[in-house]
Amino acid sequence: MKLFDYARAGRPEEAVRMVAARTTGTFVAGGTDLLNLMKDGAQTHDLVVDVSRLPLTGIEESGGRLRIGAMATMADVALHPVVRRRLPVMSQALLQSASPQIRNMASIGGNLLQRTRCGYFRSPGFACNKREPGSGCAALEGRNRGHAVLGGSDHCIAVHPSDLAVALRALDATVHTLGPDGPRSIGIAGFHRAPGTTPHRENALRHGELVTAVEVPLPAPGVRSRYLKVRDRASFEFALVSAAAVVRMDGRTVREVALAFGGVAPLPWRSAEAEAALRGRALTDTTIGEAGEALVGRARPRGENAFKVELVRRALRDVLDRLGRQR
Amino acid sequence: MSEPSQHAAEDSGPGRRSVLKAGGVSAAAVMMPLAPGGAAHAAPGPSAAPRAAADIALRVNGETHRVAVEARVTLLDALRERLRLTGTKKGCDRGECGACTVLVDGRRVKSCLTLAVMQEDREITTVEGVARGERLHPVQEAFVARDAFQCGFCTPGQIMSAVACVEEGHTGSRDEIREWMSGNLCRCGCYPNIVDAVRDAAREVRR
Numbered sequence A: 001m002k003l004f005d006y007a008r009a010g011r012p013e014e015a016v017r018m019v020a021a022r023t024t025g026t027f028v029a030g031g032t033d034l035l036n037l038m039k040d041g042a043q044t045h046d047l048v049v050d051v052s053r054l055p056l057t058g059i060e061e062s063g064g065r066l067r068i069g070a071m072a073t074m075a076d077v078a079l080h081p082v083v084r085r086r087l088p089v090m091s092q093a094l095l096q097s098a099s100p101q102i103r104n105m106a107s108i109g110g111n112l113l114q115r116t117r118c119g120y121f122r123s124p125g126f127a128c129n130k131r132e133p134g135s136g137c138a139a140l141e142g143r144n145r146g147h148a149v150l151g152g153s154d155h156c157i158a159v160h161p162s163d164l165a166v167a168l169r170a171l172d173a174t175v176h177t178l179g180p181d182g183p184r185s186i187g188i189a190g191f192h193r194a195p196g197t198t199p200h201r202e203n204a205l206r207h208g209e210l211v212t213a214v215e216v217p218l219p220a221p222g223v224r225s226r227y228l229k230v231r232d233r234a235s236f237e238f239a240l241v242s243a244a245a246v247v248r249m250d251g252r253t254v255r256e257v258a259l260a261f262g263g264v265a266p267l268p269w270r271s272a273e274a275e276a277a278l279r280g281r282a283l284t285d286t287t288i289g290e291a292g293e294a295l296v297g298r299a300r301p302r303g304e305n306a307f308k309v310e311l312v313r314r315a316l317r318d319v320l321d322r323l324g325r326q327r
Numbered sequence B: 001m002s003e004p005s006q007h008a009a010e011d012s013g014p015g016r017r018s019v020l021k022a023g024g025v026s027a028a029a030v031m032m033p034l035a036p037g038g039a040a041h042a043a044p045g046p047s048a049a050p051r052a053a054a055d056i057a058l059r060v061n062g063e064t065h066r067v068a069v070e071a072r073v074t075l076l077d078a079l080r081e082r083l084r085l086t087g088t089k090k091g092c093d094r095g096e097c098g099a100c101t102v103l104v105d106g107r108r109v110k111s112c113l114t115l116a117v118m119q120e121d122r123e124i125t126t127v128e129g130v131a132r133g134e135r136l137h138p139v140q141e142a143f144v145a146r147d148a149f150q151c152g153f154c155t156p157g158q159i160m161s162a163v164a165c166v167e168e169g170h171t172g173s174r175d176e177i178r179e180w181m182s183g184n185l186c187r188c189g190c191y192p193n194i195v196d197a198v199r200d201a202a203r204e205v206r207r
Ligand SMILES: Cc1cc2nc3c(=O)[nH]c(=O)nc-3n(C[C@H](O)[C@H](O)[C@H](O)COP(=O)(O)OP(=O)(O)OC[C@H]3O[C@@H](n4cnc5c(N)ncnc54)[C@H](O)[C@@H]3O)c2cc1C
Pocket: A026, A027, A028, A029, A030, A031, A032, A033, A034, A035, A036, A051, A070, A071, A096, A097, A098, A099, A102, A105, A106, A107, A108, A109, A110, A111, A112, A113, A114, A161, A162, A163, A164, A209, A210, A211, A212, A236, A237, A238, A239, B094, B095, B096
């Protein structure tokens, strides 16, 4: 790691002011991604502002919503009684993320802002538009088994690695921030960005803007949710594909449904097409198959990752089968 | 133990050396256990000005150490290279293997993924700190009894993770132990014996 200045912020406003004042300043919360990025030379910063001790760790329920402080750890959120009971998809996504040690360190805010595991991005020397805009994308014709089949562009096909973000996308969460211009709220749908021609712009945050909380609407009684993650080994591995499903059934009929997918796109991928194929219809082999078709209709495999097209359909089938059978 | 370190705690570029020199701190000044009363040294308060190196208090295994570190020094490197607590191992330095696992305020973490300056005034426990005098911790006993290692490189991390795993109560079944020990890899493939050891230790601790 290159030398950098370090400061510990006592108040959110102070953290924002310090980072905003330096072009290459950044926040550190758990450090579990930032340190790797700096060690690998994928990112350099001349100022690192420690926000881990900010009093933003609370998890509070009010008015049918759960507000989770950005500094709450993945472990604390995953095991919180309200999250376990009311938001199983979120608890499961977190418990299937990383390892117990990392979940003890990593924050909810940092989790949403972790960067892609694309090996070219993390190895300076390779062409990568995300790390060095305009340098090209080594993954397009290179090793791209882990890369996106949906939502990518000819500039970048890296996937967003967060499991939590996929669950939050299905749950329609809101991200609260504090920026140099004050606080604001960003719907999760607008938080992460598709790469287009600017893959280095990954989210809606401005320089120096701090995530302060994530707010999740608590599903009405009768809503079921589940997270399914498919990976190369049974545990402690990023998703090849994952599926988050939130449904309300009326007998065999799907009344409400939200479906989001991980491992397949540069951002947590919500599929309105797949949802439309199921809403108001019975959950059967046929309708689930149609939802899968709709999901991958615009898929664009890039060589090594073609298997994901079929795998994500199967993940959808599996998660819906399990939810449909669940009492 | 107070010998000057031969190893830089980080890639020893000229930058590092000059900063430490500028600060007037030599490596020999490291590892000065303070009397408990002497620990009342000012932590960089909230509004401390940003800086590239700091003189911090690290509380490790019940002792407070004053140590001058650059901000970029990981907790792992500070423990190993500065405090000479080499029980904690560096495998991948990327959070992937678990060899560097220590407890911070009782919770298991990967010391390669956090900065020493971030852990100031936290209670850090390393593998050197789990035995009670000559009496091994039940997890250590179980690892010996079950032959839960071959080369031993991953073992300190496995033991620290297992101490926490037992404490957390994630030991209900072999599958549960495997899942909750999955952050610790073993190149020698001692997993079955490690699971046995964690089970035994959990029973012993619950008795
Ligand atoms: C070996 C390994 C395996 C992993 N496996 C998984 C996995 O299976 N699934 C998964 O989802 N994740 C996985 N992760 C990623 C892990 O979950 C993230 O590294 C972690 O959540 C990041 O949180 P942090 O608090 O440590 O962030 P940091 O590393 O502290 O910060 C990450 C980034 O976010 C910024 N940031 C942090 N907090 C804020 C804030 N409040 N406001 C604005 N910016 C902020 C920082 O400036 C930095 O750019 C894995 C990581 C490792 C090392």
